[in-house]
Amino acid sequence: MVALKSHNMDDPEDWHKASPYKMKGWEMKFIAILRQVPENEARLKVEGGKVGLNGVTMVLDGMDEWGVEEVIRLKEAHGGEAVVVALGPERSEEAIRTALAMGADRAVHLVSEGYIDPITQAQTLAETVLEEAPTLVFTGGQQADWDSQALGPALAEALGWPSVTWTTKVELEGQTHAKAKHDLDEGQEIVRVSLPAVFTSQQGLNEPRYPTLPGIMKAKKKEIRKIPLSVSSKVEVLEQTIQERSRLNKVIDGTKDPVAAANELVKLLHEEAKVI
Amino acid sequence: MILVVLDHDTTRLRKGALEAVSRARQLAALGAIAGLVVGENTSAVAEEARKYVPTVYTAEVGGYTPERWAAAAYAAAQKSGAQVVVAPSSRQSRTWTARLALKMGAALLEDTLETATDGSKITATRYSFLNRVTEKQAASLPVVFTAKPNTTPVAEPQGDGMIEALTVEQPAAQVEVLERMSEQKKGVSLSEATVVVTGGRGLGSPEAFAGVEALANSLGGAVGATRAVVDAGWRPYGEQVGQTGKTVQPSAYIALAVSGAVQHQAGMNKSKYIVAVNKDAEAPIFKVADYGIVGDVHQVLPAMLEAAKKLKD
Known part of the structure; x- marks a missing residue:
């Protein structure tokens, strides 16, 4: 195993301690892309050939939560800003508020109702990300509603950036590079990647914090910039069924x-x- | 024209590649099939590949990076005029196909179970919502899709194709691999095993997995683990079944001291038969189980192992 400076690989707390870059006044910006999905335990129903989400408890996607936690930790360690960006219907604002209550500084919400495939979403999100010009971006490794793994790598492609999928550790090396550990189909890899880059989250990355009451109060005053969208999906969902094997x-x-x-x-x- | 990106281990085609060829043959309305062998030492694999497809492109681009694979597939799609690109589904392919779809301006259909065409559109079925929903999708050409493993019969050899080497403009290296820790295991691979024996936290210790391994061995199966077990460091991550691990679909999934959270079920709920042993009769795993024993795994497991050994004799 390559020694990662003096950091203790097994201690996620140690990973972000005492950054030299914080002192030098370089302004960094860390973005987490987030989505709102049904709670894991939610009972799904099909209405008129589609999964109906009325009455279903919707939450910040668990894998996105790891990304949100990571950008907040990076900001706490290195200074700068932690920003969350969401593309989704109006109701996604609740998930955005959760991220803001955890400690993200502000949000951009691209508001669009209805299904849009991950590739089209990545192209649309790329414009916002480019405008924000962040140090790095996190997305969830797989979204709990789409079961898709494409959003992160497609976003990276649209931006011309490198991507690291299924990331379990990230360490910045100045403003130009990061060292990361990530899962493969079998086994793991440690890579050095040039920044800016897109990372997708994986279990083990961190243990997300719970929003505190003061955090929730503060979140109400934080900025959510809303941008109405009208984009059409490249993929059409014709029918959804729940075939639970008896x-x-x-x-x-x-x-x-x-x-x-x-x-x-x-x-x-x-x-x-x-x-x- | 349809392009199949043929997965290989530098000496042979993998099973997934032959399933992907079958998928391409099912779309005959869209024209002829070309294959792409990308990576290092492509010539031996190309010789095997030309028995399956009439044209084989090779792209010597070095070791895997998503950028290289996407660039090579894009070059081959342009050269052949392919409107559809097929690849076997894996974490790796689901990364580079996302990039390829953007390059081609194509729609992406991920981890498909079945695919069909009417000549202008591709329709596909796939799972969504943590493997709980089956969804039918449609997209106009061009389309890139990945085929879920073990969903399609492997292709039979057919004909005697030609090989053409492609020159691929190498993308600037933005990712440098410092170290690779592979978890290549002996025995049956978890994703392809017909029997999976999974141990949960309720086993109490890493040592208790000796019994899980013994049962898996005697049934010709593979060992699985829950997230709690992997997080505790008892078993390697490569054995994890669930949302953030592997998705398996064996004939028999035997869950020992596994409670059966939704995230775990996402990795195994399509198994043909689910078998559970748990001391808690209320554990969620029993709701999805075909067969089960309410009892102490430390007493039941040795007896199951004995009975399984007797079957073999």
């Missing part, structure tokens, strides 16, 4: 005689299901 639910009580239960289970798998 499960057999054959549960054996193994509390009294675990050996007999195990024998019966293996027999069922062999003779009835025929999978072993």
Whole structure:
């Protein structure tokens, strides 16, 4: 393993401590792209061939939350600004407020109702990001509603920037480079990447903070710049269905005689299901 | 024209590449098929590839970066006039195909289960909402799509294609790899295994995974782990099943001391049979289980292992 300066790789707190760049007055800017999605435990229903989100609790996407936390930590360590950018319907403002309550400084909300595919969203977001000219950008590794992994790399392509996907650690090296650790299909990699760059989040990146009451109060006064959009999606969603496999639910009580239960289970798998 | 980007390990085509060729053949209404072998030492793989597709492009661009793969695929798409580009789905391909879609001004259909065409559009089905919803999408050409592994029969050899080397303008290197820690494992790969035996935090210790491994081995399967187990450092990340790990779809998914949070279910809810052993009868895993035992995993697992061994004898 390459030694990452004197930092302790296993301690996310140590990762952002005592930045020399904070002292030199370089103004940095860190952007997190965020989306609002159904809460993980939410019960989804299909209405008229589409997933209906009325009455479903909507939250800041968990993977985006890692990105928001990371840009706030980077700002706390290096100074500058932590900005969140969202593209989504009016209701996304709640997720934006959550990010602001966590500690982001301000927000830009590109307001658009209806489905827009991730590639088109990336192209649209690129214009805002270019205007903001940040040091780096975070997006979620995969969005919990689209199950898409394209937003981060497509945004990087639209900007002509490098991308690092499934990032578990980031460390700035001045204003021009960052060192990052990220997951591959199998295994991990440590890379040095030129800035500005787009990173996508992965579990292990950090432990997001909960918004505090003073944080929530402050968030109400923070700026959300709204930009109305009308863009058309390249991809059309024709129909959504929930095909929950009906499960057999054959549960054996193994509390009294675990050996007999195990024998019966293996027999069922062999003779009835025929999978072993 | 359809371009298939053929995944390989520098000596042979991977299974996913042959599934992607099948997907391309299903779209015959859109014309002939060309293949692209990109990376290092492409010539041996190209020799294999020409048995499957009439034209094979090679692009010697060095080791993988998303920028290089996207640039090579774009060059091959332009050269062949392809309006559709197909690649097997993986984290890697889902990164560079996003870049390629932008270069081509194409729509992107990710991790598709099935694909069809009427000559001007591609329709596809895929999972969304943490693997809970099946969704049908449509997009006008040009289209880039990735094909989910184990969804399509592998292609049979067909004909005797020609090989053409492409010169690809190398993008400026913006990412330098300092170190790679690979987790190449022996045995059956988790994504392709027909039986997966997953251990959860309820096993109590990393040592208890010896029993999980033994059961997986005796059933010819692979070991999986929950996020809590990976976070605790008991098992490598490569074994994690769930939203932020791998998605598996085996014939039998055996979850031992796994509670079954939604994020975990996102990685296994399409398994043919789900089997659960948990001491908590109220654990969410039992709601999606076909077979299960309410009981102590430390007593049930050794007995299951015994019974499984007897089956083999």
